[in-house]
Amino acid sequence: MTNADGQYLAPPPEEQHGSQGQQHPLGLYFKIWGLLFVLSAASYLVDYFHFQGLLRWSLIVVFMLLKAGLIVAVFMHMLWERLALLYAIVVPPLLLLVLLGIGALEADYTFLTRNTFFGTVSAAPAPLR
Amino acid sequence: MATHEASAATDMLPQAAGWNSIVTDLSSDQRAFKNVPWGKPMMWIFLVSDTFIFGSFLISYMTVRMSTTVPWPNPSEVFSLTLFGNNVPLLLIAIMTFVLISSSGTMALAVNFGYRKDRGRTVALLLATAALGATFVGMQAFEWTKLILEGVRPWSNPWGAAQFGSSFFMITGFHGTHVTIGVIFLIIVAMKVLRGDLDTQRPGFLTGRKGNYEIVEIMGLYWHFVDLVWVFIFAFFYLW
Numbered sequence: 116m117t118n119a120d121g122q123y124l125a126p127p128p129e130e131q132h133g134s135q136g137q138q139h140p141l142g143l144y145f146k147i148w149g150l151l152f153v154l155s156a157a158s159y160l161v162d163y164f165h166f167q168g169l170l171r172w173s174l175i176v177v178f179m180l181l182k183a184g185l186i187v188a189v190f191m192h193m194l195w196e197r198l199a200l201l202y203a204i205v206v207p208p209l210l211l212l213v214l215l216g217i218g219a220l221e222a223d224y225t226f227l228t229r230n231t232f233f234g235t236v237s238a239a240p241a242p243l244r
Numbered sequence: 245m246a247t248h249e250a251s252a253a254t255d256m257l258p259q260a261a262g263w264n265s266i267v268t269d270l271s272s273d274q275r276a277f278k279n280v281p282w283g284k285p286m287m288w289i290f291l292v293s294d295t296f297i298f299g300s301f302l303i304s305y306m307t308v309r310m311s312t313t314v315p316w317p318n319p320s321e322v323f324s325l326t327l328f329g330n331n332v333p334l335l336l337i338a339i340m341t342f343v344l345i346s347s348s349g350t351m352a353l354a355v356n357f358g359y360r361k362d363r364g365r366t367v368a369l370l371l372a373t374a375a376l377g378a379t380f381v382g383m384q385a386f387e388w389t390k391l392i393l394e395g396v397r398p399w400s401n402p403w404g405a406a407q408f409g410s411s412f413f414m415i416t417g418f419h420g421t422h423v424t425i426g427v428i429f430l431i432i433v434a435m436k437v438l439r440g441d442l443d444t445q446r447p448g449f450l451t452g453r454k455g456n457y458e459i460v461e462i463m464g465l466y467w468h469f470v471d472l473v474w475v476f477i478f479a480f481f482y483l484w
Contacts (some may be wrong), residue, residue: 141458144356161483175484183476208292
């Protein structure tokens with residue numbers, strides 16, 4: 116911050132001390148807290164009722180992402196942070212998706228190779244006797 | 245009702261200037277994150293690095309689980325508890341999840357009361373968070389004991405793929421360590437609040453920096469992150 120002559124001016128006090136802290140109504144926290152409980156119960160029920168297959172996996176992932184989103188957005192106050200901070204923090208972890216893809220490819224290959232070389236007896240035709 | 249809440253939420257948001265604000269912030273002089281106390285981005289950057297650690301653990305767990313030709317033990321049965329003669333699946337894990345979410349709620353409230361300079365309530369809520377965290381670690385110790393007694397080892401277990409044990413001990417062990425460190429961290433912050441260090445700006449014993457209520461929020465970031473990691477572990481390790 117400089118004046119017309121280019122001299123440095125001290126920033127106003129509120130800028131010097133940073134933000135005045137995150138202050139939000141308590142009701143908001145209670146609502147999110149309740150939602151987190153409901154979502155946790157819902158994901159537990161997925162297991163309790165023995166949902167299987169695609170339904171199970173999609174429900175688990177949806178509840179998980181909703182919970183994670185609520186925690187980061189409200190409890191960690193990301194919703195009210197500057198966009199520059201939000202993008203600096205939230206975007207880099209997306210790189211993990213690349214690792215996920217590599218891991219899945221590699222695991223598939225390992226699984227194939229293991230079956231080819233150490234294939235279980237049940238998978239191979241029964242030996243003639 | 246819904247529209248009213250939506251408008252209330254947008255009122256609380258900063259005036260969004262979109263990409264322009266990001267470019268201006270990042271290309272500006274001296275500080276990229278304007279009006280953000282320096283400790284907060286530091287904690288966030290640490291949490292990003294921790295995200296990569298836990299991300300790598302969970303992805304390697306996925307890799308070993310996908311590549312094994314031996315059936316994976318069914319977590320729903322492995323982690324079931326017998327209660328009044330009934331076998332309830334995943335009961336202990338469900339209770340642990342609720343304990344950790346409760347602690348996240350008390351932590352969020354502690355941050356709020358901290359900024360209101362309500363010392364009594366802040367201390368009480370911080371200690372409640374620590375107690376819930378300690379309960380969580382205790383239940384985890386119980387779970388580990390039970391599994392070890394049943395014969396689960398990092399290299400073998402009675403039910404199937406050997407990788408189950410190594411993934412379990414590595415992932416939950418690392419998470420439990422984080423919770424334990426968090427409990428210690430919480431007790432230290434609670435003591436600072438109780439003594440009034442944050443009101444008198446007493447210099448910290450390790451860093452010598454003036455105390456203020458931002459450290460409660462920074463502590464909160466760490467604690468919520470621990471809860472966040474559990475959300476992913478619960479989904480991928482216990483429910484999948």
